Amino acid sequence: MNAGAKARAVLCALSAAIWSHAAAASDIYDKKQMSLVIGYNPGGGYDIYARIIASALPRYIPGAPTIVPRNMPGAGSAAAANFLASVAPRDGMTIGMVGQQLALSQALGEPVVKFDMRKFNWLGRVASSVEVSVVWRDQPVKTIADATQQEITLAATSAGSTSHAYPLLLNRIAGTKFKLVTGYPGITGGGLAMERGETQGSHATVDGLLFAKRNWMDQKLVSVLVQYAMQRHPALPDAPAMTELARTPEDRALLNLFASPAEIGRSLMTPPDIPSDRLAILRAAFDAMLEDPAFAAELTSKNLTFEPMKGADLQKLIATALDMPDDLIARAKILSRE
Numbered sequence: 001m002n003a004g005a006k007a008r009a010v011l012c013a014l015s016a017a018i019w020s021h022a023a024a025a026s027d028i029y030d031k032k033q034m035s036l037v038i039g040y041n042p043g044g045g046y047d048i049y050a051r052i053i054a055s056a057l058p059r060y061i062p063g064a065p066t067i068v069p070r071n072m073p074g075a076g077s078a079a080a081a082n083f084l085a086s087v088a089p090r091d092g093m094t095i096g097m098v099g100q101q102l103a104l105s106q107a108l109g110e111p112v113v114k115f116d117m118r119k120f121n122w123l124g125r126v127a128s129s130v131e132v133s134v135v136w137r138d139q140p141v142k143t144i145a146d147a148t149q150q151e152i153t154l155a156a157t158s159a160g161s162t163s164h165a166y167p168l169l170l171n172r173i174a175g176t177k178f179k180l181v182t183g184y185p186g187i188t189g190g191g192l193a194m195e196r197g198e199t200q201g202s203h204a205t206v207d208g209l210l211f212a213k214r215n216w217m218d219q220k221l222v223s224v225l226v227q228y229a230m231q232r233h234p235a236l237p238d239a240p241a242m243t244e245l246a247r248t249p250e251d252r253a254l255l256n257l258f259a260s261p262a263e264i265g266r267s268l269m270t271p272p273d274i275p276s277d278r279l280a281i282l283r284a285a286f287d288a289m290l291e292d293p294a295f296a297a298e299l300t301s302k303n304l305t306f307e308p309m310k311g312a313d314l315q316k317l318i319a320t321a322l323d324m325p326d327d328l329i330a331r332a333k334i335l336s337r338e
Contacts, residue, residue, distance in 0.1 A: 028278060030063035032093065035070050036268075037084055039077025039098040045207075047071065049126055049266040049304065050097045056295055060285035067095075078102060078112040085115035088271045092278030096120075096271075100129055100264040101162070103318050107257055108333055118319050119272040121279050123286040125309035126299070128265040130229045131162055132209070132239065133178070134222040135201035136194050142223045144176065144240055151177040155190030155199040158182050162261075163190060163203035165336055166228045166242070169258055172335050174245035194222075201225070206233050211303040229262035253324060254332055260321035265307070267314055283311045 038050045047069075054067040072080040077099035088094045103117045133154060135141050141152045156163040159182060167178035181199050184190040190202040191213065209217050209224070216222045224239040232241050242259055246252035268286065270279065289295050290308040299306045309317075324332075 028063065028092070028281065029061050029065040032063065032065040034058075034065050034067045035088075035094045036067050037080050037088065037094065037096040037098075038069055038071045039073065039080030039096070040071065041073045042071055045129075046077070046097055046099070046266065048302070050268075052298065052302070052304075053097075053126065053268060053289075056298070057285060057289055060288040060292075061281065062285075075112045076101065076105070078105065078110075078114075081117075082112075082114045084120065084269070084271045090271050090274050092270065092274045092282065094271060095123065095268055095282070097266065097268055100261040100267070103260050103264060103321055104258060107322055107324070107329055108336055109329075116272075118315075118322055120269040121272065121274060122311045122314040122318065123268040123270065123282055124290060124311040125263075125265050125267040125307070125314050126290070127305045128206075128229065128233070128262055128307045128309075130206040130227050130233050130262045131166065132204050132206060132227050132236070133167055133201060133225045134194070134204050134209075134216070135225060136197075137221050137223070139200045139223075141200070141225070144174075144225045144245065147176045147178065147225055148174065149177070151179055152201055153179045153181050153199045155184045155193040155202040156180045156182045157184055157186060157190065157203075162228070163187070166203075166258070169255075169335055170226065170242065170245060173247070173251050173255065174242075206235060207305055210235055210305065227262075228259060230256055230259045250328060250331075253328055254335065257321050257324060257328075257332055258336075260317065263309075263317055264314070267309075286311060 036050055036054045038047055040046045051069050054069045058064050058067055072083060080096060081098045081102055084096045106113045106117055135152060141147050141150055154167055158164060164180050164182060167180060170176045171178055184193050187203055187205065187208065191204065193199050194202040224236055227233055227236060227239050227241045229241050230243050243252055243255045246255050270282065287310060296306045
């Protein structure tokens with residue numbers, strides 16, 4: 001057989017393999033019904049993202065199955081995560097979206113956690129969810145460096161919430177002088193307290209600054225002191241990420257752990273141990289959805305952020321955040337307490 005004939009034979013064999021794989025994938029999901037378990041009540045941010053995905057993702061799965069959203073709130077979505085880890089079928093027909101904070105909850109040994117975030121099969125991320133500390137424009141503190149020299153009051157919801165825990169963590173690691181005033185109803189309540197002058201600053205999200213409170217940024221009404229994330233959000237290039245405030249490699253590892261929720265964001269996964277061929281199909285479909293300009297346009301039209309991450313990269317990020325020495329985990333537990 002000459003070289004040309006050999007090349008044609010190889011091409012034919014490859015084409016046959018690709019066709020066979022696509023046909024097999026179609027057989028698996030052809031007109032089937034899948035479930036998307038959502039760890040929160042209807043109407044919130046997770047639910048909105050999850051339902052958009054449930055509508056869009058079937059277009060990219062061979063066989064065009066139907067994905068039915070199923071809300072399973074409880075314990076900050078740990079109830080849904082526990083279900084996906086130990087009860088949900090492992091046949092590739094069930095997927096889920098749970099709270100971005102659960103990897104941190106696992107590391108801190110919270111009793112509600114009965115799962116290992118590393119064992120879920122992560123399909124990918126649609127958007128990060130970065131929280132920030134902001135101060136009103138007439139305050140003397142304008143930067144995180146200023147906050148290490150002068151005390152400043154921040155509105156927070158309750159002890160243990162991210163609006164309280166993150167600034168407290170920076171007080172202990174980076175030497176900031178945040179004074180937390182608790183009791184405000186959510187980020188909205190804290191923002192109002194700052195606007196009324198009850199506190200000098202408050203907690204916010206990048207989404208909120210880009211959409212709901214866009215006037216704060218456009219009119220320069222607030223200064224963003226710090227982003228509680230591993231890296232700076234593209235929309236806020238001048239505000240440092242919390243990991244930049246580490247003084248030692250140990251501090252940086254701890255801050256990476258506490259910043260991991262922002263990077264996990266609005267992500268999709270499957271139960272552990274689903275068949276490898278089905279995981280490959282679902283990851284390929286999720287990647288195709290992320291790469292489709294129409295999907296990005298749909299999110300933008302709804303004032304939702306779009307910051308995709310592929311499943312393999314997300315899987316590695318979660319494993320890295322959780323694979324810490326016992327002594328660092330012990331310190332993280334101490335630092336997270338009041």
